[in-house]
Amino acid sequence: MILSLHAQANIGEAMHALAAELYPICRSITGDGVRATLRRLQERIPLEIHEVPTGEQVFDWEVPCEWNIRDAFVADEDERRVIDFRESNLHVVNGSIPVHATMTWSELRPHLHTLPQHPDWIPYRTCFHRDDWGFCLTSRRFAELAARGERRYEVVIDATLAPGSLTYAEAVLPGECDDEVLISTHVCHPALANDNLSGIVVAVHLARELQRWNRRYTYRLLFIPATIGAITWISRNQHNLHRVKHGLLLSVVGDAGPSTYKRSRRGDAEIDRVFEHVLEHSGETFNILDFEPFGYDQRQFCSPGINLPMGCLMRTPNEQYPEYHTSADDLNLLSPEALADSLQKCVTAMRVLEGNRSYRNLNPCCEPRLGPRGLYRGFGSEGNHRELQKAMLWILNLSDGGHDLLAIAQRSKLPFALIRQAADLLIKHDLLEEQF
Ligand code: ZN
Numbered sequence: 001m002i003l004s005l006h007a008q009a010n011i012g013e014a015m016h017a018l019a020a021e022l023y024p025i026c027r028s029i030t031g032d033g034v035r036a037t038l039r040r041l042q043e044r045i046p047l048e049i050h051e052v053p054t055g056e057q058v059f060d061w062e063v064p065c066e067w068n069i070r071d072a073f074v075a076d077e078d079e080r081r082v083i084d085f086r087e088s089n090l091h092v093v094n095g096s097i098p099v100h101a102t103m104t105w106s107e108l109r110p111h112l113h114t115l116p117q118h119p120d121w122i123p124y125r126t127c128f129h130r131d132d133w134g135f136c137l138t139s140r141r142f143a144e145l146a147a148r149g150e151r152r153y154e155v156v157i158d159a160t161l162a163p164g165s166l167t168y169a170e171a172v173l174p175g176e177c178d179d180e181v182l183i184s185t186h187v188c189h190p191a192l193a194n195d196n197l198s199g200i201v202v203a204v205h206l207a208r209e210l211q212r213w214n215r216r217y218t219y220r221l222l223f224i225p226a227t228i229g230a231i232t233w234i235s236r237n238q239h240n241l242h243r244v245k246h247g248l249l250l251s252v253v254g255d256a257g258p259s260t261y262k263r264s265r266r267g268d269a270e271i272d273r274v275f276e277h278v279l280e281h282s283g284e285t286f287n288i289l290d291f292e293p294f295g296y297d298q299r300q301f302c303s304p305g306i307n308l309p310m311g312c313l314m315r316t317p318n319e320q321y322p323e324y325h326t327s328a329d330d331l332n333l334l335s336p337e338a339l340a341d342s343l344q345k346c347v348t349a350m351r352v353l354e355g356n357r358s359y360r361n362l363n364p365c366c367e368p369r370l371g372p373r374g375l376y377r378g379f380g381s382e383g384n385h386r387e388l389q390k391a392m393l394w395i396l397n398l399s400d401g402g403h404d405l406l407a408i409a410q411r412s413k414l415p416f417a418l419i420r421q422a423a424d425l426l427i428k429h430d431l432l433e434e435q436f
Contacts, residue, residue, distance in 0.1 A: 011343065012336030015205055018044075019197040019254070019339075020331055026089035029128055029188045029225040030066040030166045037187055038169045038223060041200070045207040047223070048172070051165040058235035061228060064129060066164025067095050074108065074135060075154040082145060082153070083135050089190040090327050092157060094126040096133035099157040105150050114139035115326060122327035124192060128228075133157055166232055168224040171207050175215035181353060182247040182310065183346075184297060188225035192329045195318055196226075198254030198339060206346050216354050217245070230297040234306055246271040246353055247310030251296050252324075253342035254334040257316035260287040265302035267291060269309030273406055274352045278345055281415050289317070313346065355420040356406045359432040361399040368396065373429045390414065391422035401435050 022040060027033035038049050056063040072085035072092040085091050093113065111134040115123045119139045127134065168187075183206065185199035200223065207221050224233050234241070247264070248271060259282070261275040267290065279286040293299060295318060301310040315338060323329040370376035375392060377385055394412040395405070405423055409416040426432040 008340040008344065009336065011205065012338075012340035015201040015254075015339040015343070016331070016334055016336045018201045018204065019193055019334055022197055022200065023191055023193060023331055024089075026069060026190045027188055028067050028069075028094050028190070029228055030064060030164065031068045033190070034167045034187055034225065037200075038167065041169065041204055041223060044204055045171050045211070045221075047169040049167060049169045051167055052232050052236070053165050054163040056232075058228075058232045061231050063166045063232060064228065065161045066166070067159060067161050068164075069096075069157070069159040071156065071158040072096075072135070073154075073156055075156075076148075077152060079154075083137050083141070088122055088327060090122045090124050090136055090192075092159075093132070093134035093136060094124070094190060095128045095161075096157050096159060097131050097161055098159045099133050099155055101155050102152055103155055104152055105145070105148070108153055108155060109146075111135060112137060112142060114142045118322070118326065118328065119143075121323075124190070124325040124327075124329075166225065166229065168222065168229050168233060170223075171219075171221040173207065173210050173215060173219040173221075175218040177216065177218070178243050179217055179245045180243045181217045181219050181350065182222065182244045182301075182308065183219065183250065184222040184224060184230070184247070184301070184310075185250045186226035186229065186297065187223045188229065191327070192325070193331050193334045194252050194254045194315075194321070194329050195324060196251060198252060198334055198342070199250040202250050202253050202339060202343050202346065205343050206350070209343075209347055210350065213354070218243075219350075220244075224297075226297060227300065230300040234300055241306065241308065244308050246274075247301060247308045248346070248349075249296055249298060249301070249310060249312040250342075250346070251312065252314045252316065252318055252321075254339045255315045255321060256335045256338050257321070258285045258287060259342065259345060260289060260314045260317055262289040262295070262298070262312040262314065262317075263291050264309045264311045265291045265293075265298070265304075265307055266309055269311070270353070270356065270406070271309055271311045271349075273410065274349050274356070275311055275313065275345075277352060277406060277410055277416060278349045282345065295319075313342065315342065352406060352416045355416065356404050358401065358404040358435040359395070359399040359423060359427075360401055360435045361396050362431055362433055363396075364400070367393075368431055373431075375425060375429065387414065387418055388422050388425075391418050392426060395419065395423055395426060396431065399432060399435075
């Protein structure tokens with residue numbers, strides 16, 4: 001899929017529209033918000049939804065109680081809601097235990113969270129895995145309430161935290177072989193757009209594109225809650241991890257910043273080389289970061305006992321944009337062009353993975369005669385033919401068992417698609433044989 005600008009604009013708008021549809025749903029690491037989100041995705045791609053019961057042991061963790069929320073507010077003595085979950089689901093600390101109480105400002109105040117450096121933004125806070133509760137609000141609203149002095153407030157968090165299950169989903173697109181490409185994105189954030197709706201919509205559209213291919217690899221796309229969801233999935237699929245040959249995490253892929261790829265723990269996995277190549281040939285600025293044991297689910301997939309070859313595609317990395325984990329990470333921060341561009345880069349990367357193989361030159365002692373085979377046009381040949389000839393000579397020279405086509409593309413600085421095209425011509429003329 002090399003999209004025209006017009007097609008790219010259309011697909012970017014469709015991705016943004018899906019993000020807008022999902023934006024109001026109050027997601028968490030468990031509960032009906034995740035289920036509602038996955039059901040919307042199920043209307044677009046073949047998703048199997050899994051439920052894992054509370055209490056199941058997953059490595060050093062346990063599947064937590066299920067959290068569901070219906071309403072939450074702080075109301076003053078005139079019954080006016082001064083903090084209202086219905087205005088923004090970020091107003092409640094995600095995972096809060098239920099509360100029905102009347103309390104003074106001094107009692108309420110330790111449970112309130114603000115961002116003084118951005119007085120009009122609501123912070124996103126969570127209290128998973130501990131019994132706590134709280135509200136998040138703009139520091140402007142906080143100042144107004146503080147100015148009222150020691151009033152009494154009705155505080156309600158109409159939520160349940162009870163045994164239930166953790167929900168995740170998989171889309172499996174079978175290929176010619178059982179070797180898998182694992183693509184994962186988290187689905188646990190409430191009204192936040194770049195982190196994490198951008199990853200969801202790119203993954204959905206990538207799945208739709210992959211559905212149309214004759215696939216060499218089997219593709220498994222995961223839609224899982226961050227951390228505990230990844231730990232749960234890995235724990236339940238330990239016996240199949242050997243099938244995962246390449247992996248990719250998608251997060252913060254919708255802002256206008258340049259693409260950023262974070263390498264796998266291995267650092268030289270094929271997926272790492274693929275993204276280096278794709279970004280180098282994108283004609284745009286980009287960043288490549290080395291692996292670190294923090295940030296998103298590489299913490300789990302690249303933990304030492306698992307060590308999957310899993311890279312992470314982002315644009316501006318999570319903690320480097322000021323709107324991260326605040327109400328300002330909204331739909332305005334998502335650019336349709338950036339979403340479409342991130343998708344295009346994923347599609348190009350998967351094309352490289354599908355086409356990357358190793359070959360052996362069957363005529364390695366001096367050059368084979370390309371002219372009689374119709375592969376050489378001599379002086380004066382121009383444009384694509386000249387580049388194609390260069391590609392053929394590079395392939396013939398480096399197809400000695402030690403270089404795959406991607407390595408040849410990198411060494412020659414030619415785009416992979418051209419190298420693949422040249423390899424196909426050489427195979428057709430019995431000059432190359434696949435090396436397994
Ligand atoms: Zn996050």
